[in-house]
Amino acid sequence: MKILVVDDEEDVKSLFEQKFRKEIRSGQFQFSFSFSGEEALTYLAAHPSEVVMILSDINMPGMSGIELLKTIRRDHPSAPPQVMMITAYGDSANHDQAMQLGADDFLTKPVNFVELKEKLLTIL
Amino acid sequence: MDYFLVSFFLIQYIRTSLQTAVNHPEWEKRLVFARYFSIAWIATFYIAEEPFWTNWVWDIFLVWLIVVIYRNEVFNSLRTTAQTVMPFVAISIIRDFVKGIFPKFYEENDSFFQVAVAFAFVLCFFVWFYARKQMKVLQKEREDRLREEQASRAQKESLEYLVNERTQELTMQKEELQRTIEELKSTQNQLIQSEKMASLGELTAGIAHEIQNPLNFVNNFSEVSAELCTELEEEIEKSELAEEDKDYIKQIIADLNQNQQKITHHGKRADSIVKGMLQHSRLSSGEKEPVEINALADEYMRLAYHGLRAKDKEFNAALVTDFDDTIGKVNVLPQDLGRVFLNLFTNAFYAVAEKKRKLAAEGFSSDYKPEVKISTKKFANKLYIRVTDNGTGMPEHVKAKIFQPFFTTKPTGQGTGLGLSMSYDIITNGHGGVLDVESIPGERTEFRITIPVSEPISQS
Known part of the structure; x- marks a missing residue:
């Protein structure tokens, strides 16, 4: 399963790579990383229909996670990938907006990796 | 007779105008004595059947009076009065002189001398009378002025009272204003303080958010490192190293593991503080x-x-x-x-x-x-x-x-x-x-x- 992680913090990459080391080695998960919303859209355009799951931060400089979500839902209406939003602001307003715009799930930082792993496995 | 009147009234005039009884007791005594003297002398004049020589004593007495008036500072204000007496005294002396030395000539011009003396005598009293009148006018004017002064003083007092009243009012107003200013100042201080507290709350929330992200990385990486240590331990077990080396490596790994756990522990502690800060500054959600x-x-x-x-x-x-x-x-x-x-x-x-x-x-x-x-x-x-x-x-x-x-x-x-x-x-x-x-x-x-x-x- 190909997963695209979108976050402006570059250390997220090594964190995910280490947290999901076993899954990556066994080929269960395949991670790609983008460090901004714009970069994520470019990646999606270059690799159409590859990505199954997008994990996106909301608060990013430039294009925010919410805008990214809107664009994805507009541009890929037929076969949309699953989108999971991750944010430090776990208030209901953020949550409701994300869900209304078509997010499949909503997580708050700090990410509970045990929970995330379970969620990813059920989708798989 | 005319001598007596002039001297008697002159003495009286001196006494009343200067109030010698009150102001100059030593002069009062002398003046009273002089009065008695003039009375005694007129009596002598009549008792001795009007002898001519008594005139000389009168002349000397009057001259003495004038001299006294002129020689003493006390009688300064009476010099003009003395001047009015002078013609009478001078004419009287000339008459007596002529009468004593040239009786013949005097006999011939008797009426002329009599008229001159009478004229000087009348002039004397006329001037006195006029001066008295003048003085009364002055006195009246002085009284008027005094009354005016009193009136103006009363007015001044009432004005002063008004001013005092107004001053008191103003002072009270000033104090009230000062109190108000102080209240305003303290309110302002308190507002500034609460404003500071509010901005401090926002700042706290901001700081908490900013700290939370790096803190999440610290916690996540330390956790993953601890997991890696465990994996590493398993891998060492599978390898074909000497037992001695394995033990040594395992020991290092155990220390590393412990360090990671410590990092996680303290990271979690910091995390709970940050969470508390966020919770405290967050507005009430309004839900029970x-x-x-x-x-x-x-x-x-x-x-x-x-x-x-x-x-x-x-x-x-x-x-x-x-x-x-x-x-x-x-x-x-x-x-x-x-x-x-x-x-x-x-x-x-x-x-x-x-x-x-x-x-x-x-x-x-x-x-x-x-x-x-x-x-x-x-x-x-x-x-x-x-x-x-x-x-x-x-x-x-x-x-x-x-x-x-x-x-x-x-x-x-x-x-x-x-x-x-x-x-x-x-x-x-x-x-x-x-x-x-x-x-x-x-x-x-x-x-x-x-x-x-x-x-x-x-x-x-």
Whole structure:
């Protein structure tokens, strides 16, 4: 399963790579990383229909996670990938907006990796 | 006869115009003597059947009078009067002289001399009379002036009274304005202070957010590193290294593992502090949740206590709790009620600390035991919470104002005057309850919260 992680913090990459080391080695998960919303859209355009799951931060400089979500839902209406939003602001307003715009799930930082792993496995 | 009249009236005139009886007693005596002399001499004149030589004595007497008037400073103002007498005296002397030395010539011009003397005599009295009249006019003028002066003085006094009255009014107004300015100043200070506190709250929230992200990385990476250590240990086991080397490597790995765990532990600690900061600065969501009241009260009591301890290492107070264990969870606004607890406990600890400080300043601190007590009770669908301290207490006029916004007895910078007013608002408007206070100055203060509990909450 190909997963695209979108976050402006570059250390997220090594964190995910280490947290999901076993899954990556066994080929269960395949991670790609983008460090901004714009970069994520470019990646999606270059690799159409590859990505199954997008994990996106909301608060990013430039294009925010919410805008990214809107664009994805507009541009890929037929076969949309699953989108999971991750944010430090776990208030209901953020949550409701994300869900209304078509997010499949909503997580708050700090990410509970045990929970995330379970969620990813059920989708798989 | 004319001599006597002139001398007698001259002497009288001197006495009355200068008030010698009062002002110059020594002269009074002489003048009275001179008067008697003139009376005696006129008597002698008539008794001796009008001898001519008495004229000489009169002449000498009058000249002497004039000389006396001219020689003494006391009679300065009478010189003009003396001048009026002079023609009479001079003519009289000339007449007497002529009469004594050239009796023949005198006989021939007798009428001429008589007329001259009479004329001088009349002139004398005429001038005196005129001078008297003049003086009376002057006197009247002086009296008028005096009356005017009195009138103007009365006017001046009434004006002065008015001025005084106005001055007093102005002074009172000034004092009132000064008081108002002082009140405004203190209000301004308090507003600035509360503004500072508000911006400090925002800053705290901002800092907390900023710290949370890097802190998440610290925690996540340390966790993953600990996992890696465990994996590494397993891999070492599979390898074909000498047992000795394996043990050594394992030992290093164990240390690494322990370090990672320490990093995780302290990271989690920092995380809980940041979470507390965020929670404290967040606005009330306005939704009630079931909350363990006893736990909440206890938590904030300790928070307030340690908050004060952090500032004042000397500070120390007994924390007494009297919880009703049957309360369980009650539907309240937890953050708001937490603020109320924090305010009440902070005030209670402040009061006992103040009392201790005062007693120490007076020199008998040994037997005072600061104590802050919280008690809870649920009874007839009502929740009763009491926060009691044996601190400074407060007088009636302070008690009347404590729930007013911006009222504080603490020095500026130590209290915003918003704590109790906010607490009052939270209890009355937020929870439909009652917040009141009872206090004995110098002994104790008790805050009582009563909150209606609408439905019994299940303890599941």
